Amino acid sequence: MIAVEGLSIRHGAFALDGVSFVVPAGAYAVLMGATGSGKTSLLEAIAGLRRTIAGRVALAGRDVTALPPAGRNVGYVPQDAVLFKTMTVRENIGFSLAVRGVGRAEVEARVNELAGPLGLADLLDRRATGLSGGEAQRVALGRALAFRPPVLLLDEPLNAVDDATRDRIVSLLRDVRAARATTVLHVTHSRDEAALLGEVLLRLDGGRVIDVSVEPRPHGSG
Numbered sequence: 001m002i003a004v005e006g007l008s009i010r011h012g013a014f015a016l017d018g019v020s021f022v023v024p025a026g027a028y029a030v031l032m033g034a035t036g037s038g039k040t041s042l043l044e045a046i047a048g049l050r051r052t053i054a055g056r057v058a059l060a061g062r063d064v065t066a067l068p069p070a071g072r073n074v075g076y077v078p079q080d081a082v083l084f085k086t087m088t089v090r091e092n093i094g095f096s097l098a099v100r101g102v103g104r105a106e107v108e109a110r111v112n113e114l115a116g117p118l119g120l121a122d123l124l125d126r127r128a129t130g131l132s133g134g135e136a137q138r139v140a141l142g143r144a145l146a147f148r149p150p151v152l153l154l155d156e157p158l159n160a161v162d163d164a165t166r167d168r169i170v171s172l173l174r175d176v177r178a179a180r181a182t183t184v185l186h187v188t189h190s191r192d193e194a195a196l197l198g199e200v201l202l203r204l205d206g207g208r209v210i211d212v213s214v215e216p217r218p219h220g221s222g
Contacts, residue, residue, distance in 0.1 A: 001025040002046065002151060002183055007055030009041055016042060016207045019055070023200050026181035028173075030188060030198030037204045039187045040079060043153050046185065047076045060150040060183070072151075075144030079155040079187075081136040083128040083143075090124040093142040100147060107146075114142045117172040119165050133160040141169065145176060152176070154186040158193060170196055 002023040009016040016038045023029040033039050044050035046057055048069035056065050064072045075096075083092050091098075093114060094107040102110075115121040118138045123131070128139065137160050144152060158166050174197070176182050186197060194201060202209055 001058070001061060002029070002185055003056075003058040004042075004046065005056040005058075007042070007045060007057065008053050009038070009045055009050060010053055011041065011050075014038065014041070014207075016045075019204075019207075019209050021202055021209050023183055023185055025060070025183055026177065027199045028177055028184045028186065028197050029200035029202060030186050030194040031202045031204060032188060032191075032194060033204035035189075038207060039204055040155055042204065043076075043155050043185065043187055047074055047153050048072050049076075073149060075147070075149035075152045077137070077140045077144045077152075077154045077157050079159070081133070081140040083131075083136055083139055085127070085129050087128055088124065089120055089126050089128060089131075089139050092128055092139050093120070093124075093146055095143055096147040102147075110146055111142070114145060114172075117168050118142050119168060134162065134165065137161065138165070138169070145172075148180055148182075150180075150182060152182050152184045154184065156187055156189070158188070158190070173197060 005020050007016065007019040019042060031039050041050055045052050048064070048067060056063065058064065059072055059074060084095065090111055093111045097107045097110060111124070115124055118141065120138055120142065123135060131139065137157060141157055158169060161169065177184060188194060
């Protein structure tokens, strides 16, 4: 579950005031809104990467408002797909497992499990430098998924990928949610993405969530 209650952010002239919404446990939520409406700022605040001045954030039933990003146990894919440039693609994907003390064989198995659906099998031994935007985004998604987080935060994860890769990633995200009841909050401008993946539809405008609609859909349905 993702529960945001009365969340407020100030950044220069920009503000989010009293934002409240709930994404039920295991649901796939899509957050839409105009450019500059604050979608990324809201996602960063939930992840613990942006300071809030009021409000509360609870993830998977736990109040994480005062916790740093590392303590929130979320998988987060930023829009700019920040990677560790000195590492290989393989090492980037496995990073979240390695820092949790997971054994090398298990890390390798999980990396290989994700590399196929993400279209990264042929890139695993390349350095993260020189990757295309779409390739980097897929690596960042793999890194976020690797440790099987209970909550997944995605900032335009399909923005820089081709149609074939997009279809594979959509299928992977559906499978992740169906298999592990992962709660997802996915920022996008695309109505097609919202229709393909979203159950809970959120619209952000004027610094507030102004419309919330729920469209029940069976897990794994198209």
